[in-house]
Amino acid sequence: MKRLASPRIPVERTKIGSSKHLPYLLIVPICVLSFVLVLYPITQDIWISLTDKTLGDKIGTKVNFVGLHNYVGLVHNSSYLASVRITTLYAIINVFCSVGAGLGTALLVNRRFRGRGGVRALLTAPWAFPDVASVIIFIWILNSAFGIIGVVSQYLPFDTSGGWLTSSPYAFISIIGMSMWKTFPFYSIVFLSALQGVPEDLLEAATVDGAGPFERFRAVTLPSIKPTLYLLELLAFIFAFRQFSMIYLTTGGGPERDTETLVVSVYNTAFKFYDYALSSAIGVTGLAITFLVALVYLILQSRAAKRDFR
Amino acid sequence: MNVVIGSKRTMLVRSIFRYSIITFVCLLVIFPLYWMLVTAIQPPDISLQYPPVLYPKAANLHGFQQLFQDNPMARWLLNSGFVAALTTLITTSFSILGAYAISWFKWRGKFVFGMMLLFTQMLPEALIVIPIYKMYSQIHFANNLPALSLIHAAFVIPVGVWILRPAFESIPKEVSEAAQIDGCDYFALLRKIIIPLCSPAILAVGVVAFFASWGDYLMAVTMISKQDLYPASVGLASTMSQLDTPIQELLSGALIYGLPPVILYMFIQKFIISGLTAGAIKG
Numbered sequence: 001m002k003r004l005a006s007p008r009i010p011v012e013r014t015k016i017g018s019s020k021h022l023p024y025l026l027i028v029p030i031c032v033l034s035f036v037l038v039l040y041p042i043t044q045d046i047w048i049s050l051t052d053k054t055l056g057d058k059i060g061t062k063v064n065f066v067g068l069h070n071y072v073g074l075v076h077n078s079s080y081l082a083s084v085r086i087t088t089l090y091a092i093i094n095v096f097c098s099v100g101a102g103l104g105t106a107l108l109v110n111r112r113f114r115g116r117g118g119v120r121a122l123l124t125a126p127w128a129f130p131d132v133a134s135v136i137i138f139i140w141i142l143n144s145a146f147g148i149i150g151v152v153s154q155y156l157p158f159d160t161s162g163g164w165l166t167s168s169p170y171a172f173i174s175i176i177g178m179s180m181w182k183t184f185p186f187y188s189i190v191f192l193s194a195l196q197g198v199p200e201d202l203l204e205a206a207t208v209d210g211a212g213p214f215e216r217f218r219a220v221t222l223p224s225i226k227p228t229l230y231l232l233e234l235l236a237f238i239f240a241f242r243q244f245s246m247i248y249l250t251t252g253g254g255p256e257r258d259t260e261t262l263v264v265s266v267y268n269t270a271f272k273f274y275d276y277a278l279s280s281a282i283g284v285t286g287l288a289i290t291f292l293v294a295l296v297y298l299i300l301q302s303r304a305a306k307r308d309f310r
Numbered sequence: 311m312n313v314v315i316g317s318k319r320t321m322l323v324r325s326i327f328r329y330s331i332i333t334f335v336c337l338l339v340i341f342p343l344y345w346m347l348v349t350a351i352q353p354p355d356i357s358l359q360y361p362p363v364l365y366p367k368a369a370n371l372h373g374f375q376q377l378f379q380d381n382p383m384a385r386w387l388l389n390s391g392f393v394a395a396l397t398t399l400i401t402t403s404f405s406i407l408g409a410y411a412i413s414w415f416k417w418r419g420k421f422v423f424g425m426m427l428l429f430t431q432m433l434p435e436a437l438i439v440i441p442i443y444k445m446y447s448q449i450h451f452a453n454n455l456p457a458l459s460l461i462h463a464a465f466v467i468p469v470g471v472w473i474l475r476p477a478f479e480s481i482p483k484e485v486s487e488a489a490q491i492d493g494c495d496y497f498a499l500l501r502k503i504i505i506p507l508c509s510p511a512i513l514a515v516g517v518v519a520f521f522a523s524w525g526d527y528l529m530a531v532t533m534i535s536k537q538d539l540y541p542a543s544v545g546l547a548s549t550m551s552q553l554d555t556p557i558q559e560l561l562s563g564a565l566i567y568g569l570p571p572v573i574l575y576m577f578i579q580k581f582i583i584s585g586l587t588a589g590a591i592k593g
Contacts, residue, residue, distance in 0.1 A: 019415065022496055026411035027423060029404045030467055037464040038430050041441035048441070055440075108331045121576045122336055125343060128575030130525035132543040133568030136550055136560055137346045146557075148345065148362045185339050189579070242434040245527040249547060263436035267528075270440045283437040290432050297428070 042287060049280035056274050070281035079257050080282060083265040087241065090176070090261055094240035095233050098180050102187025102232065107217070109188075110195045120189055127186035131245040138178050139165070139250060168258045171251045175259055178246055183239060187232050194228035195221070227304070234297055241289070262286050346568075349561040350374075357557055373562030380555075382538055383563065386545035389455060390567075393530075393541055394523040396459040397466065401519035402512060404463065405470030410500055412471065413478040431468035436528055443532050453536050461533070462523040469522075470515040477511035478504060517578045521571035542567045 049070055051063045074080045109119070126134070142149050144163035153160045164170045198221050206216045222229075244263050247253065253260030253268055260268065262282065270279035349357050351369045377383050408427075412420060442461065443452070451457035481504060489503050505512065527543040534540055540548065546563045549555045 019496065020417075023411040023415040023417040023420075026407040026415075030408045030427075030471075031423075033404070033460065033464045033467065034426060034430060037442060037461055038433065038438070039426075041438040041445065044441035044444070045438055105331075105335050108328055109335075111328065113328070113332070119332060119336060121579065123339060124575055124579045125572050126339060128521060128572045129343070129568050130521070130543060130571060132525075132527050132547050132550075133346075133564040134342075136546065136564040137342045139550070140349060140557060140561060141342060141345060146358050146360065146362075151361055181339070181342065185335070188335075238432050241432075242436070244434070244436040245543075249527070249550070263434045267436055267439070276440065279440060283440075286434060286437045290434065290437075291429065294425070294429050294432050298425070 045280045049284050053276045054274050055276040083260050087261040091240040095236045098184045099232050101184040105188035106191035123185035126182045135249045171259050194225045198224045350565045354558045373558035376559040377562050386542040390541040393459045394520045397462040397523035398516045398519045400463040401470050402516050408471045409474035427468040461529050466519045466522045477508040
């Protein structure tokens with residue numbers, strides 16, 4: 001209470017005088033770009049989702065307003081429900097496995113060792129590697145006739161003769177493998193730099209008190225890397241939810257529609273089945289999910305901020 | 311204190327264990343890239359042998375030759391470079407202005423603006439690519455490379471602001487006060503003090519924007535349908551979908567197209583990571 005009564009320190013930097021209009025002028029370029037290329041398309045999406053428009057419609061074709069018809073249809077649309085399930089599974093595996101593997105690797109290599117700089121540079125390579133180039137590599141590696149994966153497959157106790165990208169569940173497993181290859185090395189580097197902030201003396205004190213490695217991790221390391229952990233889990237979720245080209249170009253959503261995540265479904269419904277209205281309705285549900293995640297993130301952050309200031 | 315240090319033997323075992331894990335992870339990460347290199351320089355009849363050999367038995371550059379002969383690959387790379395350069399320019403300048411507004415001024419609506427950026431950053435582009443395509447074909451912006459870079463910029467700017475904000479905020483108060491006494495106005499402050507002091511972060515934004523644009527496939531394939539306007543991503547994907555493209559040519563393409571961003575990224579990875587962790591701590 002005492003702190004509240006004391007004169008408030010201004011949080012914002014207004015010290016070089018205050019200008020009323022300048023900040024608004026500064027954000028004009030970004031706002032124009034966002035209104036035209038993000039917000040306007042979103043309103044279009046919402047509007048189209050309430051009609052029966054198809055992508056082949058000529059200009060001037062009459063479009064009928066159908067209310068929530070498309071959304072009501074989604075509840076019974078088995079391929080939509082499947083795509084929600086696939087997206088969820090894909091995101092959860094990314095959030096837990098990629099981030100987990102990243103943390104595991106970081107904990108193991110969290111010592112100074114020879115060639116550490118080189119290892120770090122190496123580990124960023126997949127993250128920076130463009131999607132289309134990664135896709136070409138993996139299509140070649142996973143090729144059912146000539147791919148080097150054949151060397152591994154023949155020792156596996158499963159029948160993978162349907163192809164790693166063309167039969168279930170291997171297509172899904174392949175996509176997970178590609179995403180993990182792309183993301184976990186990068187996560188491990190971010191974790192590694194967060195681990196430098198773990199207080200050394202606390203770790204030593206815990207050791208003297210007889211804490212084992214797991215105890216030390218739970219009581220000392222984990223609390224101090226928690227912000228990074230949350231951030232990377234969010235990043236992994238966004239990565240999985242947005243991922244389009246690596247799925248679209250390897251499996252196209254197939255076999256059947258077994259790897260068709262929500263974003264791929266939006267694209268296929270419009271450009272393969274020409275059902276623009278249904279595609280928009282699917283897209284709007286995706287926008288709602290994005291909005292919810294952003295909200296959860298904000299709430300978590302403001303809680304963290306409150307905790308820090310107490 | 312023996313508890314802490316441990317005996318020499320356990321130390322040795324541990325360090326062997328650690329090195330083998332590091333080696334294993336590195337091999338796992340590097341193998342696909344190594345395999346790309348091997349296939350790109352090896353004659354295809356060797357690559358198609360079974361079982362595959364893990365090292366190149368012969369080398370030639372026919373893949374690269376074919377790649378540039380059969381396709382307008384040089385053109386595609388040039389298109390990618392042009393779009394990416396323009397995206398970099400737009401993103402960097404707009405992000406600098408936006409980050410300046412957010413970190414140095416107090417104004418109403420800042421929260422809403424921040425929320426909009428956050429939302430845009432999380433938004434999967436694929437969800438709204440169709441309305442953008444509809445709009446672009448109506449205003450004759452389809453098949454237009456500068457127009458494509460506007461889309462790329464719109465989606466990467468939030469990341470740019472996010473990287474710049476903590477850097478801008480870290481400039482000490484005294485510096486700006488001194489500048490004010492010297493008669494600097496807002497733009498002089500930005501130009502003479504903030505931009506030079508934050509040049510590493512600005513460089514990082516530029517690189518992030520460059521390879522976001524360079525790597526994009528979705529927007530490019532939707533907006534660009536003329537073959538000579540393809541960026542490299544779309545061009546390579548189109549050769550990939552032709553089943554008769556030799557494997558050596560395809561992997562040579564992946565190599566040429568994939569390497570520049572990796573090299574760029576390795577130079578700036580330090581800034582990116584410190585930007586990310588600062589973001590995690592400060593929010």
